[in-house]
Amino acid sequence: MNTPATETSIPDLLQSTMKAHVAGQLDAAGKGYKLLQTLAPDNPDVLHLSGMFEGQQGSRERGHELISRAIAIDGKQAMFHNNLGLVCVRMGRLEEAERCYRRAIELDPDRFDAVSNLGVLMGQLNRLEEAEKTFQDLLERVPRFSDARQNLASLYLRTGRFSQAIEQCAKGLLTDPRNPLLRRVLGRAYADVGLTDLALELYRKWQQEEPDHPEPRHHIAAITGEGVPDRASDDYVRATFGGFAETFDAKLASLGYRAPALVGEMVAELLAQVPDKSLRVLDAGCGTGLCAEQVARWARSLVGVDLSQQMLDRAKLRQAYDELVQAELVAFLRTRPACCELLISADTLCYFGRLDEFAAAACRSLVPGGWLVFTVEAHDDGEGQPDYKLYHHGRYSHRHGYVLDVLSANGFADMALREVVLRQEGGKPVRGWLTRARLPQEPAAHE
Numbered sequence: 001m002n003t004p005a006t007e008t009s010i011p012d013l014l015q016s017t018m019k020a021h022v023a024g025q026l027d028a029a030g031k032g033y034k035l036l037q038t039l040a041p042d043n044p045d046v047l048h049l050s051g052m053f054e055g056q057q058g059s060r061e062r063g064h065e066l067i068s069r070a071i072a073i074d075g076k077q078a079m080f081h082n083n084l085g086l087v088c089v090r091m092g093r094l095e096e097a098e099r100c101y102r103r104a105i106e107l108d109p110d111r112f113d114a115v116s117n118l119g120v121l122m123g124q125l126n127r128l129e130e131a132e133k134t135f136q137d138l139l140e141r142v143p144r145f146s147d148a149r150q151n152l153a154s155l156y157l158r159t160g161r162f163s164q165a166i167e168q169c170a171k172g173l174l175t176d177p178r179n180p181l182l183r184r185v186l187g188r189a190y191a192d193v194g195l196t197d198l199a200l201e202l203y204r205k206w207q208q209e210e211p212d213h214p215e216p217r218h219h220i221a222a223i224t225g226e227g228v229p230d231r232a233s234d235d236y237v238r239a240t241f242g243g244f245a246e247t248f249d250a251k252l253a254s255l256g257y258r259a260p261a262l263v264g265e266m267v268a269e270l271l272a273q274v275p276d277k278s279l280r281v282l283d284a285g286c287g288t289g290l291c292a293e294q295v296a297r298w299a300r301s302l303v304g305v306d307l308s309q310q311m312l313d314r315a316k317l318r319q320a321y322d323e324l325v326q327a328e329l330v331a332f333l334r335t336r337p338a339c340c341e342l343l344i345s346a347d348t349l350c351y352f353g354r355l356d357e358f359a360a361a362a363c364r365s366l367v368p369g370g371w372l373v374f375t376v377e378a379h380d381d382g383e384g385q386p387d388y389k390l391y392h393h394g395r396y397s398h399r400h401g402y403v404l405d406v407l408s409a410n411g412f413a414d415m416a417l418r419e420v421v422l423r424q425e426g427g428k429p430v431r432g433w434l435t436r437a438r439l440p441q442e443p444a445a446h447e
């Protein structure tokens, strides 16, 4: 990127900065936007694009401020309002986001991305009828808009209206046959209603067309029970959460997601007598960092580890972690012996079947007397139940007795499992085990 000598080259600099931004050359893009703000502080395009960049990569507050300034200078650009809405969603300012999207649509009724964003937002706010109507009207106008089709199908899936979800996906796949999101929702909907043959057919066709795609492989194993991996592959986890990071917090909130709060409650019970800011805390599978505030009171330092860089990027924006590491969590724990007094993991070990490697690594990473608090999904302990099961939705559940056995075999004591509801899915509660365990003060002798 060339540095401009005069203001006349601002359009060129803007162009090359945008190019760097789109290509993911973030350092170059960041420098370009900074320079542009100095050279053309009142140029609305500069303010808008710099704000978008800040909202994605840096500070959401700064992003909000810059786009608002662009709007104050030129309030007639629907795109500015739409993008301010996106930044508001990331900041959790959902009512303001709604106003922004509506203003964008008022200015330009053909701004279909703003209409779709509004539909997604209605869904996040649990205004489900409005969300449905928004997508339906949009799809009447633009039947080939796959994102809107997939969002409507997901809405039906979430509310247990499986045949409508299937119908929407089938329609969408007619015009966009390889759309992975439509395939994902359709496979899930088929399996949810017991049409496992159709789900399997879909995943096999997908696998044939994209042999390296981790999703069909994982779901075929879940349905057939053949080749079930010990845990979800790194690629599967990255594929699942990569595209989900932006909307994770709002989406999960609308599903009554409680895993971080439950971990927080358990930690608060255990640490009632422990002085503030006295512990080194490790958050395994930290995602967007929803657990940070739950443990902040006790954390002298807080380290987060996660496989998904996009999730970590969101966690970084909270400015609550001393260190955020992109790594597979068991591999990471093995590199950090005796590094923490408290290890937490919310809604992450449901991507693990076998828990022994995790338990052994956690034992090494905790100091004697250290606490482990985590959630897994639950299935019953009845006769003949396997230790863990991989379900067609792609997550594992665990047997109560297995969790206890693994922990005690790996040196933990003082274990307790509490039955909890982690969130709602398809209108039904997802049951879990909120689990705690402690290492003895003196390490027990075990292999």
Ligand SMILES: C[S@@+](CC[C@H](N)C(=O)[O-])C[C@H]1O[C@@H](n2cnc3c(N)ncnc32)[C@H](O)[C@@H]1O
Binding pocket: 237, 238, 241, 259, 260, 284, 285, 286, 287, 288, 289, 290, 291, 305, 306, 307, 308, 311, 327, 328, 329, 330, 345, 346, 347, 348, 351
């Ligand atoms: C459902 S999210 C939960 C995130 C966060 N703990 C929370 O409660 O909001 C699960 C997270 O675990 C991460 N994950 C799953 N398996 C992992 C592994 N083996 N190593 C590291 N991260 C993993 C995913 O990338 C994702 O961010």
